[in-house]
Amino acid sequence: MIKVEEAKEILSAIKIDRKIKTVSITESVGMFCAETIYSPIAVPSFDNSAMDGYALFFDDIKPVMEISGVVKAGDTLVEPLKSETIVRIFTGAPIPVGADTVVKQELVKIQDRQITIDPGLVKKGDFVRKSGAQCEIGQEVVKIGTKITTGTVALLASLGIAEIAVFKKPKVGVVLTGDEVVGSNEKLLPGQIYDANGPMLHTALLELGIEVEFVEKVKDEAKSVEESIKNLVEKVDILILSGGISVGDFDFVRPALQNLGAKELFYRIAQKPGKPLYAGILGSKVVFALPGNPSSSLSCFKVYVSPFIMRFCGAENTYQSDLKFPLAQAYNSDSSLTLFLKCELKEGEIHILSGQESFNLISFNRATGLVEIPNSDTQSSKGNLYNYYPF
Template structure:
């Protein structure tokens, strides 16, 4: 347990050393987008599974043709054809893209190069060679070939590939079941009247949206008043049912901040408490043998920063992704930047035209900049002044 404030680097090293592997599940192919394959996938069939035409045109047997021979055309092969056809001597068969090629045929002449006269086809033989536009069985892959590697994120293209070989379910790292606990007597839900002394609940929608953007939909949302006994009951219930518990607020040192003690009572091991950063210093992270617990400071900008920097990478690692703590990249600042204090600053920023624009409104309560920001810029703790053009890390949402 860390009993003192840690640096950003130390906090991330601790988390990387404690990453939890998520469960593996079979996911319906159409629901697998964005998930990570937990196994190598091998093709159950040859693709193509039969010789077929790559063009609309005419199937021929190359050896029987030359510049003067006429090929008669009477038959036709459509895509989806199930009858087996054998090409006859002196015959050309009208064929369409994807249709099975006749037995004995080995070349497809595209229709735009063919003239048909009195039932015979004519074309310039010099333009083509044997095998043109002819897709052979297994040209893409053979049965048993590795077609998707473990650790690959399922993309729309991957879905298409797996569908093409007949795979309807894929083994992936499952999304965790998440509990979201919102603390604070001052919170009022959006859509309700706002009385004096109350504030709208912004962190709930922020975190709920972030979870869903990561592909996590199994979310239990609880609210807790600032009363330790009731909070303890809710913590116990949540830790009985979820894989990851994220708490908003109640983790500082105020008279009504009861979260830290409640988690200790539930036997959650503290990994660290407080990070030398701005915003989001009062961050608490712990774990059980199989669960993550993140207690985030209540100010919205602090919540967003801590989620982006610490919670999101752990959730992505749970779901099988690699190198999740790495930034999107390093980019130059558009303007000079100066700061006071030996803290790492995480700034609301916009990456545009290959450079970072630091947005106004950096206070921890202020969400205005987040309407335009597309990520967070990291300013190292040991630098007080960064001239325009200084390369800094940028983390996208």
């Protein structure tokens, strides 16, 4: 068995040949930018007002001033400010040549075409957004590898950018083993169980923004398993197998991968749940074989498979845990394995749930994530910080 950190290091080192495509910015949310983007314009591109108010030249300010015009947002032809006058101006409107300050409308009183101001309440440059205050022409605004959000889209749109180069998402497929497993539309016979892994892994991939190529069921026969892997791996970049990876007489996945010439990266990790976890390379494709137990399968997916898929999509440092929280209560372990426990994050503290048995899915319904308890930490104290993997 290898340690948890060793497995993460191996997966972090896999070279990924990412492909790039160009999409409209409205289609790019959730994808990763494949280029560094520099602003083609200055933003704002002209000095403008940050408030509804009155624009003036600060050195001309007097308690009573004459209004000489009006400027609204969208005006493109604006007369220069007349000496010792003030102009009505609205948020986003261009500052007239000769003006350098905006007095917000709450500070003035209006009578006819004159306004009364208390000069002591006004500072030079108030409420003037200068050209280039957000960014100058040629300034870096989005780094390569940035995950695109609606905020990114807003920024790009404000720069007049309509399309963006992004990394293509991987094609992913799922193969299920286990003759005892049947679909929810079938009648359950003695000795059979309903399939949880298929819907679970399908939705876990959808949560990552991955369109699943297939979820296929294969019979627990050596030839069937090998033929399915051989045929289906050609259709995807990442193949996920569920079940059949332990050491039982009907666990055919690992022998099938060996027969097909897969390069094994690791098999079995010193952890609970999910000890019999496999990762390998078959041709140019990455293969993960997860335990058939749903609890173990989902835990392994969240800790190992999901970060790899995000790496493929363009993210970096995906195996470095950036979420750490304290335990709400002490936890004692007699295991020599690293534990991934179902937990609930409440008010910034991790509450370890009951029902940690690998067959028990009730606690998964309540869990907000997994907490990692290292194998060296047999007495986990309240308040200590631990890695948290959100669902």
